[in-house]
Amino acid sequence: MFEDDISAAMPVLRTGGLILYPTDTIWGIGCDATDEKAVQKIYTLKKRSESKSLVVLLADVKDLLHYVANPRPDMADIIAGFTRPTTVIYEGALGLAPNVISEDGSIAIRIVKDPFCRHLIKRLRKPLVSTSANVSGEPSPASFRDVSASIRSGVDYVVNYRQNDETPSAASRIIRINKDGSIVIIRD
Numbered sequence: 001m002f003e004d005d006i007s008a009a010m011p012v013l014r015t016g017g018l019i020l021y022p023t024d025t026i027w028g029i030g031c032d033a034t035d036e037k038a039v040q041k042i043y044t045l046k047k048r049s050e051s052k053s054l055v056v057l058l059a060d061v062k063d064l065l066h067y068v069a070n071p072r073p074d075m076a077d078i079i080a081g082f083t084r085p086t087t088v089i090y091e092g093a094l095g096l097a098p099n100v101i102s103e104d105g106s107i108a109i110r111i112v113k114d115p116f117c118r119h120l121i122k123r124l125r126k127p128l129v130s131t132s133a134n135v136s137g138e139p140s141p142a143s144f145r146d147v148s149a150s151i152r153s154g155v156d157y158v159v160n161y162r163q164n165d166e167t168p169s170a171a172s173r174i175i176r177i178n179k180d181g182s183i184v185i186i187r188d
Contacts, residue, residue, distance in 0.1 A: 002116050002161040006123055009157050013124050017156035018042060020147065022165070023057065023130050024085045024114035025172045027141050029155060030057075033127040036097040042129060043099070045154040048136035053102040055087050055172075056109045057128045059121040067095050067109065067127060072181055079111050082173075086110065089176040089186070100129060110172055116161055132171065142168055 009019050016038040019030050029045065031038035033056045043050050058064065061076040069092025072078065079088070093100075093107035101107050110130070112118055121128050132140040133147045141147045144163040152158055174186040 002119070002159075005116075005159045005161045006119050009120060009159065010123060012157040013120075013128075016041070018045065018154070019157045019159060020133055020152060020155045021116070021120070021159040022114075022144070022162040023117055024110070024112045026169045027133040027144055027147055028130040029133050029151065030120075030128045030130050032124065033057075033096050033100050033129045036099055039097045039099045039129060042131060045151065046131065046134070046136045048131075050099050051103065052136075053106075053108060054100050054129050054131045056096060056100060056107060057112050057117055057121060057130045058109055059112065059118045061111055063127070064090075064109065064111075067107065068092060069094055072177060078183075085112070085172040087172045087174045089174065091177070091179055096127065106176075108174070116159075140171060142170075 012019055013032050016035050018041055021028060021030055029042055031042055061079055064071045064075060068090040071090060087108050087110040089106050089108045091106050093105060096107060133151050134140055143166050173188055176184045176186055
């Protein structure tokens, strides 16, 4: 069971630390998505430009109302129809660290079904940043063993849960919802 990892990750996340954890897609680096200093640590660790935004994970569709200015009224139905992890880019980000939000004011959010991620987010009571556990420009890790030593040593807590899981994983599909409500597929 992953309860020990959740308990160990909470003080790290609540004090601006970084975790390395399994998500509903690939292994990710995470932090409190409302903590600007914690988000900055991720950019530094990944050697990534702040102009490249990060993904935010939420546990429930209803939480979108706290972090997106005007989500489509039918957003819950759209998300319920997803058959695989899908990150949605929304206009009008709210209540998040400024360095998580894109320069155009949009935010990439994925509602996770993965039990570990959902428990982590619900216990933290805040959205989590999730970005692939790699240095910018290097391949995304398909499993824990593919995560580089520099990333492992650069975080404050490494989750033990699912480290031995060799099931191939892939990044999420990405779609964008435009101001007019139309949907565009960015990465399928």
